[in-house]
Amino acid sequence: MDAQEIADELGQRGAQELLVTPVAHLAYTVGDGTPRVIPVGFFWTGEQVVIASATSSPKVATLSARPDVAVTIDGDGTAGARALSIRGRASVEIVDGLVEEYVMAARRSMDAETADRFVEQCRKTYVHGMARIAITPSWVRFYDFGAGRLPRFLQELVEAAG
Template identity: 60%
Template sequence: MDQLDIDRELTDAGELLASPSALHVAYTALDGTPRVVPAGFLWTGTELVIATAATAPKVAALQAHPDVAVTIDASDGPAGARQLSVRGRAEITIVDGVVEEYLAASRKGMDDEAAAQFEQACRELYDRMARIAIVPRWARYYDFGVGRIPTFLQELAARGAAGR
C-alpha cells in the first residue's frame, strides 16, 4: 500500500478519526503474548497519538516491540457499522508533565468545565508521561452501510448472489 492509498483511506475515515471514541491498540507484551487495550487518541493529521504513564507496562513493551495494529469502530446498528484499521510502528517519547495531545483528545468528549477539571487532575497526577505516536503504514476504512466491506465479504456476497 503506497502513501496515496493510506492517505485516501484516512481521509475517508475522517469522522472516526475526529470522534471521541476510543481506539484499540494491539501489541506484543514483553512476555511475547498479544495484548489489546483501549485508549483515548488524537489524530494530528499524520499520527495517532495516545498517552499513558511513563511507567505503564505497555511503554516497555512498545519500546521492545514497536509494531502495532489499531482499530477505531463506530456503529449505529448494522447499517451504520464503520471501522478503521491501521498498522504502524509506535514511537515513544517520555515528556515531563502531561502530553498535550492527551488533553486535546479528552476535550473531544467533554464540555469545557469537565475538561478543565480533567486537566487539573492530570497535571496533579502525572510528573511524566509517555507520548505514543503511531504513523500509519497501512490503513483500511470500512463502511458496511454503504457496501464498503472487506474484499473477502464482497466475493462471498457475489458468489451468494450468483447462486440464487
Template identity: 55%
Template structure:
C-alpha cells in the first residue's frame, strides 16, 4: 500500500474520529516466545504515527525492539449498524526516554477528567524515572464503517452476491 492510499484511509472522517477520540487501541505483536499477543493500551495519533508509552519492564517494549512489526485495531460500536473499525499495520520504533513522554499524558487526558490531570501527572512523575515510547508508522490501513456500507471486501462480495440472487 502506498502513502497516498494510507493517507486516504486514515483521512476518512470516521477514521480521523477514532484516531483523535478513542481512548484505547488493541496492539498485536509477537511475544518473546514467538506467539501472538494482543493488548489494550492508550495511545495518541501524531498525524504520522501512533504513539504508545509503557514501563521499561513491560514485555511489549522488549518484544517490539526485536520484532518491529505490529498490528493495531481501533474500534467502536455495539451493534452492526454503528460498528466502525480502523485497522493499521506498521513498523514500531522503540526508545527509552527519561521522564514521562508528553504522549503518555496526552493519552491519559482522553479519559481522566481535567480536574484530576494534575494529580495524575504528579503521581506518574513520582513513579517513572524512564518510560518506553513506541511509535508505530502505518504501512497499511483500512477503515470500515459497517452501518454506512464501507465493508471489508469479503463481506462486500457476499452482500453483492446476495443482492444479485434477490
C-alpha cells in the first residue's frame, strides 16, 4: 500500500474519529510463534500510533525482536459498526521519565485536575523511564459497515447477490 492510499484511509472522517478514542488492540507474535492481542492505550501523532509501557513489560522485549504488528481500533460501541485496521512495524525506544504521548493521551481523556494527579502518580511509578512504542502504518483499512465501506470480499458478495 503506498503512502497516498494510507493517507486516504486515515483521512476518512470515521477513521479520524476512531484515532482519538482511548483504547486499541495490539496484535503481535511472541517467541514461541503464538499470537497475542492485548488492549492498549494509544495516541495518534498524525503519523504513528504511539503506545507507552513499562520497560519491564514482556511486549517491550518481544516487539524489539519481532516488530511486525497489527492494531485495530473499533471504538467503545458508540461508534457504530466501524473499525480501523492498521499493520506496520513497531520501534521501541526507552525514554527518561514519561512518554510525551502518554501524558497527552491522559490529558485528552481526563479533566485537568484528574489528569494532573494521574501524571504525578505516573512520575512516581515510572522513575526508571518508559518504553515508547511507535508504530508506523504500512497498510490501513477503514471499515464502516453501516455506510457500505466493507472488506473487499464482503463487498463482492453483496454485489454478486444483487
